[in-house]
Amino acid sequence: MFGLVDGNNFYASCERVFQPALRGVPLVVLSNNDGCAIARSAEAKALGIKMGQPAHELKHLVRRHGLQMRSANFGLYGDMSARVVSILREAAPRVEVYSIDESFIDLTGVPHREAFAQELRTRVHSWTGIPNCIGIGPTKTLAKLANKAAKTGTGVVDLGDRAARDALLPEFPVEDLWGVGRRLAPKLVAMGVRTAADLRDAPADDILAKFGITLARTQRELQGHPCMSLEEVEPDRQQIMVSRSFADRVQDHDAVAQALATFAVRACEKLRARGLVASGLWIFAHSDTFRPELPQHNATRSVVLPAATSDTMLVLGTVRQLLRGLLKNGIGYKKAGVALLDLAKPHDMQADLFTPAITGNDALMATLDQINRKFGRGIAGLGASGWKDKPGWGMRQHMLSPSYTTSLSALPRASC
Template sequence: MAVYALVDCNNFYVSCERVFNPALEGKPVAVLSNNDGCAVSRSAEAKAIGVPMGEPAFKLRPLVERHGLILQSSNYTLYGDMSERVMSVLATFAPGAEVYSIDECFLDLDGLAVPDLAAWCRHIRATVKRWTGIPVSVGIGGTKTLAKLANRLAKTSPRANGVLDLAGHPGWVEAALKRTPVREVWGIGRNYAGHCGLHGILTAYDLTQAEDGWIRKTMGAVGLRTVMELRGIPVHTLDTEPSDKQTTCCSRSFAETVTAYEHVHDAVLTFASRAAEKIRAETLVAGALQVFAYTDRFRRDQPQISLNAMVRLSPPTSSTPRVIAAAIAGLRSAWREGYAYKKAGVILLDLVNPANVPRDLFSPPPNPRGQALMAAVDGLNGRLGKGLVGYGLIPKDAPWQMRCGNRSPNYTTAWTDLPVARA
């Protein structure tokens, strides 16, 4: 019998900030997206005073004044490192683990010689909190979808106290399904939820009672698999060895709109360098590249444009100089003067393991010196700090650089940001 647990970090970004700044405990806190744009993580106290997910920062100013809402700039370096710590702890508790997202992990509990899974998961919860400082909730179910549903209830039900076991209590499943709105079911998006509502399907339980033919016609095979999982029939297995990525993207909205080619050029150079670094870390090479830049679509008073250019990389490569050269060539060919650009980015496509790259008579042979150079650059940046060695002199005060007026230090990844204890 399959048994899965979903471990989900509570208000993860806010929890990471609180680990190193205990003064934030018990206070309404919201972490903002890149460029301090909108709320992407909220403490329970922030939710209680009415901070919606995705609310623009400028609309939160009244809550700052009335309720003392604290706004933190996002620090993804810190969050990524804290995520790795949490996932490494969770991996010691089960023979199989699937890291589903930065703050979620599925555990395979099937066959574990544990008399009380709920008590055991409370032990997991306490261990993660003690070793990392991050609070988590645990949902247990006979399928991954039921585990996800149980996790949601574990977070919101005071009686559950952070752990809910639906696998060990089959009689609770129907009640849990009836308490879950259909829009909250994993894999049911806004459009599908709207279709369900038109046919009187308002809860997860209602969805399990719908006819398979209607489900397949309305939501396709993916929707039918979701419903089967809600009925307790395992369809999704643990993905412990994710397949290689097909694409990777590095992009960002600018702190200010820019009109000069030089500013967009510098931004694209930076994004191309970062994208190449990302695929090297996964031992992949790219066969094509797309570079894009576009204006602020919310500024209807300004002329709008979207630039796109595709460049083939032959042979496929992860070399930063080659990726930068291709990205700049694409930007130059697509560039249009007279527009205020708000965002740019680089997408690497057709990713493949270097061992699987087909060879032809006209491709240049591999360049060992170039590979050694990239390894040396990555090694230096890994040991001494990201971005220490790079390409081009990019001003730190460039108008496209990300706005982060209240970012916490990189406590766990930078020697200069280590917390200082004073007796």
């Protein structure tokens, strides 16, 4: 039996935890460079604000309806997510972190599931300030469906019983199903499949022949047959990419190089945190495609590393080599990124007769990571990334909230 715990309007809820004045008013969180809405409070949704709507289209709502906007603070959201997950791990024997705001938990054998879920939901809200809903079902798809239904009810919906499923599935639109979406929904509706119950009861051979194995699994899960298990350990990634759009077009090649170095440092940190090494490297820098009247250049290069590594200094040296002659004068670059490719565990790497399988100073990198974990990211760094300088290529974040949970200097001050 699965439970899906989902933080309601998660990014907006995180902002409200430390800013009570935002509660009850329309609030949107903006994407990188304050471009468009990526999260909306219930009040913002009621104003008709759509996901992905450009920020400049929302300015009139600030004046008329008191709309509040905040720049995305992913450090805060990630830390709040970790706090929620820690509560779930204490309450459930097995937890799968599905996304920053959603986690599956194992409720097999739990008596009085609905009462347990209500108590857990209250605990998460009380300890973190994050409102949430919990859906329960014998499969992941049914738990996801139950969670959506819970958002408009008491906050917990249990579809463990066949009678409960028979009551809800005929009322649940097929386009709202996990794994269906807008692309497949019109084709299903044309076949007369309009609800989750219709998909559950449709001929299995037809679904498999017309839509493939993925939707066939969804159908089986709607019937109560689990096709997806709980994944407590995240599968190893095949690549890690760090990229950003710049606030303004950057013509200074040294600034672009500094940005790429910064992204390489962060990518290597992620690589080591997962216990992986990389055998390939790719860098790119793109001009502003939204200004076609300007000179355009999409610069990109990749290389196979002589030996797999997770050493930031070796990766930075390769980035410098790839940058030689890559950028053009007179081009305003708007986005750049670094990707580490062909990832694997060190013990899975095979050496040849003349070179080692792994290279780099593991002890130095471990010390660097330990310092930054203990005292905060950026306390120790490498000069190529200009980690102590205010970058000229930084993102536009004019409405960024403080790092309440990750910086001592940003702690709220209480006054008598």
